[in-house]
Amino acid sequence: MEDSMQESQQGLPPSLRGSNRAEPRVVRSGRRSANDGGGNGTQPERLASSVADSLKNIDEKRLAQALGWFRVALGVAEVMAPRQLGKAIGFDRHPGFMRAVGLREIASGIGIITQPQQPERLWSRVAGDAVDLALLGVAINSGRSHRGRLVAATAAVAGVAALDIYCNRQLSRHGASGSDSGSQQPLRERVTVTASPEECYRLWRNVESFPRFMRYVESVQETGGGQSHWRVKAPGGTTVEWDSKITADETNRMLAWESLPGAAIDNRGCVRFEPAPGGRGTIVSVEMSYAPPAGRTGTIAAKLTGEEPQQRVHDDLRRFKQLIETGEIPTTEGQPAGRRGAVLSLLWKRRVE
């Protein structure tokens, strides 16, 4: 038994192996190369790609930092000397306006320097660049400013914008944050249960009992050989089905599973049962990764409809705890209430009991 378990664990990613307690890692599949997509991108993206070729050796994070400091310096200049700077770019009629733009520059720059890992910060810069370009366009067409200098300034801003876009794309690709579609989403939840590891393991080993505490699981049927067939509620009132197999089974300690090829939601994971310190029961930890049906878009959609997987697992673990500790799952479904408004009853049905 032990031997076969060890063997079957070989197939798991390192973070999901029984003995390994490392943080789960993002398993990336289908990552695109740094330069693809450049050919059919938008105008600024094409410009960015050509600039990119000459910047191959620059580390994107350092580039982001440099762009951040540039933005702060520019902002300080705009705030301290709006007229002089205005003259330089051929737009010196509104020093107050220039100061306001300067303050935005400083805020944006500081954001990038302090949190370079967040693409949102960089995208805020790109948005800022777009605003600048629009304003410069208005100034050029107004005919009351120095057109030649304005055109030069516009070219400079466009260049910076191209750098921003390039830098941001690189950071996103290299996994500073966010993820590409098709990636495996990892999640990890744990709960402390006032019960022995044996009791917790026993309930979890009985896969057909899952619908009792897994809210969205309609049924699980054992199909033999450690395999089971799952029927799960999906957003929009549909159901999805797949087959899954137990890939590791250490009595009273851990269980690991993996969906079989062809699953609607490709998933794998493990659950561990460890004694809590001081005899305070059992810490039940679930680690799993899954490929959402529609990639990142699907994940966002799930979040918007309140059916985010992380929260599902969190709530299911609580229900597991409730079932073991109290023998039932507390609910208010079916209790009386006064008349509720039509909109409210719809919203309430979804997540509130």
Add this chain to the structure above:
Amino acid sequence: MKATCWYGACDVRVETVPDPKILNPRDAIVKISSTAICGSDLHLYNGHIPSMAAGDILGHEFMGQIVEVGSAVKNLKVGDRVVVPFPIACGNCYFCKEELYSLCENSNPNAWMAEKLWGHSPCGIFGYSHLTGGYAGGQAEYARVPFADVGPLKIENALTDEQVLFLSDILPTGWMAAENCNIKAGDTVAVWGCGPVGQFAIKSAFLLGAERVIAIDRFPERLRMARDQGGAEVMNYEQVNVLDALKDMTGGRGPDACIDAVAMEAHSHGVMGAYDKVKQLTRLESDRPAALRQAIMACRNGGIVSIPGVYGGFVDKFPLGSLMNRSLTIKTGQTHVHRYMRPLLERIERGEIDPGFVITHRMRLDDAPQGYAMLRNKEHDCIKVVLKP
């Protein structure tokens, strides 16, 4: 059945709704004989507790007769007369075993919601917003009581409803507020707010050995009750400077312990009063902590500030520096009612406390809306309303 339903700020209605049913094996259904409006219901009534929904049934202080029990309830039978504690507790989890019943890990079906606002979830509570479970409350003819094998206290003697009803909440709440003060012989305890919880905190502080209790409010009838029924020295904060007066009365040192029985909608004067009002109205702070600020500033060095008053979210201008530099201790929490019901029932039986003295108004359940308005506006010297279904 008839039930008091919430429909918005200052809008409660007695509606006809379906009767409650047994939903889980450990449930029981109680036919309510007496129920009360709590000062903390006014926070819901005034619209300051988030996550209320139109149609929610209010009420967390109730008692009555068991009319039905679930298959797993073995200690109660139909016909038993019970008082129901306001926190819902499973009796099985770590916190229940530690007798911290209001921290039950299992009784809040909307724990995810509380986790988002408060970090972790406390127990479920009857009729007290969806943050604490969205359970239908007890200002009704019937109520479903989850974990009925753990919560309800059987009353097997001839005590009247009015003598035991407040074991459901305010008597244990006043008691725990005083117990949290860790009272030693010679101690002076100051109590902000002379509503029912304040009144019971005064009584309890004396029973736990306080030398003096100083009660602070602005309504003459409440101060009179604190003085005549509770034996407290009283202070009207509209007439004196509370901090100076407390120093004067305590040899310059301040009270050994301070109890905030006012909670999140404290009334106050001057710039800070206006500041809190504006911030709360514009939702920039959820709670107005005027009494709490004063309790902290007044407390002697190394003293205890006990907070039975309900707070919902975030406060502003919190005197943390005073708290830290002067080694104060804060003790608070929703009351672990289950822990106190039996010992307090024994005190009632022995005649040490007769909690009925706080009741100023008795009304029919149908009149709940008037009861709410009266308690909110402190009309007719209203201190406590008991409703009879």
